């Protein structure tokens with residue numbers, strides 16, 4: 035169990051959420067079916083800007099993760115919320131952020147790349 | 155059916171116990187059987203709570219190794235995994251086994267050895283409980299706690315003293331607990347100035363990694379001094395960000411509500427509580443989710459000393475996860491042992507015994523609220 039977990043989501047899709055093609059319900063945290071209607075037919079879409087609900091800067095990070103790791107809890111339209119890396123510190127609660135440049139999120143046996151959140 | 159807790163056994167929690175998972179489990183199992191004054195041959199079911207012995211100590215089949223070591227034959231036995239609430243989950247299964255008539259004498263062992271791997275490995279094993287899309291972001295348990303603490307301080311206009319007060323109290327309680335990992339006081343100033351871990355949380359806002367084990371013996375229709383009145387679990391969201399409110403831990407609220415209903419008690423009846431304070435913010439959030447304090451009020455109660463050993467509701471008189479230590483699978487069982495000691499009136503340690511408590515409540519939380527188990531014990 036020393037090897038790191040291989041993500042089941044293509045990690046460069048970290049800026050994308052899922053939308054059910056049957057009932058239009060949206061979610062971020064990968065699952066095989068829509069929880070609202072049970073459909074397994076869904077599409078991905080790029081998340082627009084969201085609002086920062088809380089932030090933290092983590093100083094003790096797991097292997098392969100930058101130190102310090104700036105994180106934001108962010109709410110988007112359609113009720114989607116997520117926790118993701120912020121490009122830099124100094125982002126305040128209430129600010130608007132969106133997904134920017136693709137960077138390395140986590141190095142390991144299966145290195146994950148994806149966009150970080152930025153105030154741009 | 156009445157379920158009695160007739161015996162308890164526990165190791166001191168330590169950063170390195172220099173013993174294997176099995177050795178710790180074996181030790182506390184014997185202690186609990188001795189305390190219950192029964193032979194191992196009387197045990198009909200064995201329920202081992204453990205998160206990750208295969209990853210942290212190269213051990214599988216722990217339940218069978220425990221039976222072998224104790225000479226328990228022909229019992230029903232398994233290992234229960236529910237991350238940091240594995241201990242209370244094992245207890246829940248034991249109570250179910252007794253209520254179902256499958257077992258008349260159940261042995262519950264919670265155990266974890268975290269010192270046999272390096273910190274990086276331990277961190278990676280623990281963060282493997284997260285959702286894949288949380289994992290790629292490098293999220294750890296302290297990350298969730300840091301975000302919740304940030305939201306709490308912001309919403310309720312509190313400062314870091316609100317958090318540090320929890321650490322100071324729990325460390326003070328642990329100074330006289332011979333089973334605690336840290337038996338030393340921490341001042342508010344030391345807590346506030348300790349190194350940042352997941353801002354606004356500092357080192358003293360976070361529980362340590364620990365080795366340790368705890369065991370209890372349950373009997374059906376027993377005439378034990380302590381009855382296990384209720385034990386109820388509830389799952390919550392897996393991905394933490396999917397909660398409607400970052401200060402909500404729905405699994406805690408639901409498990410607490412169910413357990414209090416089953417035990418037919420109200421908040422005023424609870425004389426002592428063991429709360430899953432893996433982080434100081436969690437003690438505050440859980441006290442509010444359980445309904446002991448209104449939202450945004452638990453920090454004031456803590457600062458006012460109302461959750462001190464001599465306060466209206468003593469919270470974590472044994473030092474909590476913060477200072478007693480947090481050997482994952484052992485924690486839920488150790489919380490209940492603290493309650494048993496307090497109810498029996500034999501809490502080990504100078505001046506640690508509370509004044510005649512009748513009812514105790516414990517909440518053990520998996521991950522950052524993925525799943526919670528609430529236990530209520532009463533003096534018979």
Ligand SMILES: [Zn+2]
Pocket residue numbers: 054055056057058059068069070071072073
């Ligand atoms: Zn749908």
